[in-house]
Amino acid sequence: MSTHLEHDWLVRYARGELDQARSFSVEAHLPACGDCRAAVAGLVDTTRMARTWDAIEDAIDVPPRTFVERALVRAGVGEPTARLLAVTPALRLSWLAAIAIVLTLAVVSARARGEEGVMVFLLVAPLLPLAGVAAAYGPLVDPAFELTLAAPLGSFRLLVLRALAVVAVTALIAAGAALALPGLDWTVAAWLLPSLGLTLAGLGLATSIGPAVSSLLVAGTWVFVVLGAWQASGDPLSAFGDAGQLTSLAVGVAGLAAVLARRDNFDIRSHE
Structure with a gap:
């Protein structure tokens, strides 16, 4: 031009x-x-x-918001906290879909095998929140672990936030599956206290040995107790009666006490 x-x-x-x-x-x-x-x-x-x-x-x-992050923001969670929660492995759709599949199989077993099948559901359902918490935090399972260490949150607070989110979502899925159990009697809610007790026990042990190992130990102990109670009494649901519920509550209280007493250990172990 x-x-x-x-x-x-x-x-x-x-x-x-x-x-x-x-x-x-x-x-x-x-x-x-x-x-x-x-x-x-x-x-x-x-x-x-x-x-x-x-x-x-x-x-x-800046990566786009995921479905989980958008849902958290709409629910009133702050954007920084929502982003930290959204990268939690146990809140991914693939993980939640796997939980739904496991619970569906457990419900099918309960409908096909009577009390033994219901026992399978009650055995599995409390383990899922525990597994979700184990997969919510730590260098072995969280690809964003190094980034979360630099976040303006203590390790304990981050773990509690993620644990609450995972337990809430997993428990909601399990509650929906429980409504499909045959009979709709007391067994519909028999997994709730064991679930709370196992999760808190896992967190309590995590102050000493890390969330992944502590969850494996608690899960193994749970399976041993349920199967042992069945073999000893001949009743597949014996571990979920009044004594079992009270024991679960006591274990949960002990786990919560350990978490509160040793909460600083989460920050120490995160930097080891």
């Missing part, structure tokens, strides 16, 4: 006030005209340019 753009066009273009058709003409002309480029460079609002560039960087660099 042998001509230059009108100065008024350049001023309005720099301010973002030029209409689309003329803006296209300006942008087609500038690459071939050094004088016009130099002229428009002196007219650009650097603050506006920096703001626009920041918006572009955010759109490119």
Whole structure:
């Protein structure tokens, strides 16, 4: 091009006030005209340019919100906390789908095998929140573990937030599955206290040996106790009676006491 753009066009273009058709003409002309480029460079609002560039960087660099994160934000959870919770492995849709499949199989077993099948459901259901908590935090299971250490939250608070979220979601799924058990009697709720007791016991042990190992130990002990009670009494549901419920409550209280007494150990172990 042998001509230059009108100065008024350049001023309005720099301010973002030029209409689309003329803006296209300006942008087609500038690459071939050094004088016009130099002229428009002196007219650009650097603050506006920096703001626009920041918006572009955010759109490119900041990952989009996941379904879980959007749901948490709508529920009133702050955006930073929602993002930390959303990267929890035990809150991924694949994990939740696996839980739903396991519970579905347990319900099918309960309907097909009577009390023995119900025992299978009651054996499995309390283990799922425990497994979710084990998969919620720690260098072995959390790909964002190093990033969470740099978050403005203590390890204990982060673990509690994630544990509460995992237990709430898992318990909701398990409660829905329990309603499909045959008979709709006391067994529908017989897994609740054991679930709470196992989860708190796992967290209590995690103050000493880490969440993954503590959860494995608690789960193994639970399976041993349930199967042992069945063999000793001949009743598949003997571990879920009054004595079993009270024991679960006592174990949960002991686990909670251990967590509160040794909460600082989570921060220490996170940096080992």
